[in-house]
Amino acid sequence: MEKVGEKSKNHGIDAVKKDLISALLGDKNPHTDPYDMTRLKRKEVFIVFDDVDNLIKWTIWLDSAIGLNQGGLDPNEAFQLFSLHASGKNCPVPDPNLESLAKKVTSYANGNPLALKVLGSSLPNEKDQEVWESLLEKLKILPDQRINDVLKISLEGLDDGGRESFLDIACLLTGDNNDVEGRLSTDGVEAIKNLLKARRGYSICSELNRLREIALLEVDEFGSISMHDLLREMGRQAVRDESPKHPRKRSRLWDPKEISEILVAKKRSKAVEGVRLNLREVGEMRLSRRAFRSMPNLKILNFYSYHKIFGGDEVKVEIPDGLDFLPEGLIKLCWTAYPCASLPATFKAENLVEFQMPDSNLTRLWDGVQ
Known part of the structure; x- marks a missing residue:
């Protein structure tokens, strides 16, 4: 396949996928239905990509694009794959100390072949134990951007x-x-x-x-x-990329500060379809009765705490005047320590699939007749 890198940049990775499947099936109008994907898996082919900037990236993309990647590896397979990319050999790392660290790294990748290939390529023939330890510590705090970029290839293939x-x-x-x-x-x-x-x-x-x-x-x-x-x-990074500077224009929210700012400011946020808030991280939040009118397309609302709440001491979300609106499209409504005595009278609960209000102040679902 010629000029793969150029085509990917100009027309997107889906265009490359379409050309690849077309060539493999001999069909000018290829599909990705189960029948065609089964046909692909039965083929033995030799593929040459021209103009690629990252061999591992495109190898992993190929696995994802035509369904060759069959999921997580067992510990032995994971260790072998990591060793192959770390030392260029399908064998254990020779240094016993490094072998122990290599097993910790592969354990952290949890058998995910995409992550293993990138992690291994991060340590080509590296012999310094401190470098390996540094990589493992860093990964637990700040995931490698290269891993994130390569993992996104699987997402793009869906x-x-x-x-x-x-x-x-x-x-x-x-x-x-x-x-x-x-x-x-x-x-x-x-x-x-x-x-x-x-x-x-x-x-x-x-x-x-x-x-x-x-x-x-x-x-x-x-x-x-x-x-x-x-x-x-x-x-989560894929969602942040929907609108890097404006969280209210993203489809899903989970950051306590961003959620609090949007609800308190009451700015229109039509894009938001899901909110997940750990109440123990939010501090104090005082909402107006119209707070959720800013999110008319909300489908999932989950204000949660993993710890039992006594007397409201742990969670400080106040709605002094009660709520006058919740989106009728909600399919999940979970709110630990909900502070109001009822839900909004206008709320239609017909779409709810999941409803949980532990440790709440609810005494009735709503005022009036539904």
Whole structure:
């Protein structure tokens, strides 16, 4: 394929994908339905890309674009892949101290092949133990931008529905605390399916399967979904990029300061469809009764705290005059320590799939007849 880099810059990566699938299938009008993707997986081909700026980036994109990436690797496979890119050899790192650190790095990547290739290429033939330790410490605090850029390739390979479902999970439905391997838990798979079905208007089972196949999330034997924090950060950065300087023009919000500023300022924010706020991080917030009129297209509203709240001491969200509006399109309404005695009288709850108000002041759902 000629001038791949130039075509990607001028026409986007989807144009490259279309040309590739067209060439592989011999079809001028290629599709990406399950039948055609199955045909691709059965082919043995030799592909030459001309004008590429980053071999690892394009190799990973190829995996994602035509569905070759089959998800996370087991620990041995992960270690071998990392070693291959770190030392150029498909074998353990020779230094015992470095081998121990290499296993920690691969554990942190949680078997994600995209991250492993970039992490390995960050340490080509590196022998200094301090450099390895520095990389691991830095990753836990500040994810490598190169990893973020490469992980985005998988996101770009998804259709619109799959991309939106991934962003919903990454920005609105993952927990805050990761385990020792960097995984973040979400609600169970059935709860996610029901919520996102209401959000999309169709079953998202095929989208979840695709996200599993390309290692953007995991589902364990108990039906729990988890996502690596590197992947969540990649998804969140994709949303920040929607409007780098104006959070109210983004589709999803999770930063306490940004949420507070938008709700208090009451600036029109039609783009916002999801809000996820950890109440223990917000400090004090005083809202007017019209606060949510600024977000008419809101679908997911989650004001939460993982800790039981006694007497309102932990959370200081005040709505002195009560709310007069909540968007009728809400499918998820969860608000820990909701401070009002009722919901707005005008609120239509017919679209709600999930409703939780723990430790709230609710004494009735609303005033008047619905």
